[in-house]
Amino acid sequence: MKQTTLCYIDNGDSYLMLHRVKKENDASHGKWIGVGGKCEADESPDECMLREVREETGLAITRWHYRGIVTFISDTWPNEYMHLFTADRWLGEPDMSIDAEGELAWIRKADLPILPGIGNPSLPLWEGDRIFLRLLLDEQHPFFSLKLVYVQDEMVSATLNGKIL
Numbered sequence: 001m002k003q004t005t006l007c008y009i010d011n012g013d014s015y016l017m018l019h020r021v022k023k024e025n026d027a028s029h030g031k032w033i034g035v036g037g038k039c040e041a042d043e044s045p046d047e048c049m050l051r052e053v054r055e056e057t058g059l060a061i062t063r064w065h066y067r068g069i070v071t072f073i074s075d076t077w078p079n080e081y082m083h084l085f086t087a088d089r090w091l092g093e094p095d096m097s098i099d100a101e102g103e104l105a106w107i108r109k110a111d112l113p114i115l116p117g118i119g120n121p122s123l124p125l126w127e128g129d130r131i132f133l134r135l136l137l138d139e140q141h142p143f144f145s146l147k148l149v150y151v152q153d154e155m156v157s158a159t160l161n162g163k164i165l
Contacts, residue, residue, distance in 0.1 A: 002080040005049040006036035006070075008136060009059065010088045014106040016057065021102050027077045031124050032107065036082075045083035053087070058098055063089035067136060068144040070128070075151050086136060109137060127155040131165070 009016035018035055020028040035056045039048040045066070053061050064087040072080045096104045113119035114134045125133070128148035135141045147159040158165040 002078050003039040003045070003048075003083070004036060004080050005039065005045055005052060005083045005085065006034040007049050007053050007061070007064065007085040007087055008034040008133075009053070009057070009061075009090065009094075010086050011106065013110070014108050015112075016094055016104060017107045018056065018102045018104055027074075028126070031126055031129075033126075033129065034084075035104075036085075045085075049083065049085050053090075056098070056101070057104060058092055058095035060091040061087045061089070062091060063087065066143070068132065068141075068146060070132060071145070071147040072128070073147070073149045076153075077150075084132060084136075128158060131158055131160070135160075 016035065017032045019030075019032050021030060035053050036049060037052040037056070039045065040051075043051070046064070049064065050061055053059055064085050066083065067086055068084045070082040070084055072082060094104055107123070111120040111123060112133055113121050113123055113125060114130045114137070128146070128150075131148070132144075132146055135144055135146070145161055147157075148155055149157040
């Protein structure tokens with residue numbers, strides 16, 4: 001199974017997110033996601049996250065939290081384990097022009113459409129991302145295991161810490 005990382009860089013009221021609009025054959029094309037990518041050979045999840053954030057934003061993360069593992073099962077895309085992080089300290093300023101995969105922007109947490117009637121409904125997110133973004137904002141879940149099953153682009157099941165949602 002493919003191993004990836006995703007990091008939400010937290011400046012208090014916003015997350016630094018990537019609007020995936022530059023690669024056509026991209027599972028997340030048109031969606032807003034955190035910053036991350038595929039683990040390289042012999043690379044730990046932490047090392048991958050630090051490298052990907054540096055490559056995609058120019059930031060050097062100095063404090064991060066490993067928040068969970070998300071298992072993606074899909075009939076369309078390769079299955080993957082995604083290691084999910086938040087970071088709240090870094091060196092430098094984000095370079096909003098360097099990412100080859102999309103456009104970076106600070107997205108206010110209040111604008112994240114994580115529940116019906118909350119946030120900006122025109123902000124395109126994966127349905128499963130809505131679940132783990134809620135968990136990132138909820139201090140009752142410092143670490144979690146989330147399994148998401150997709151058929152085409154539709155989430156058909158979600159299991160949090162062994163319990164079906």
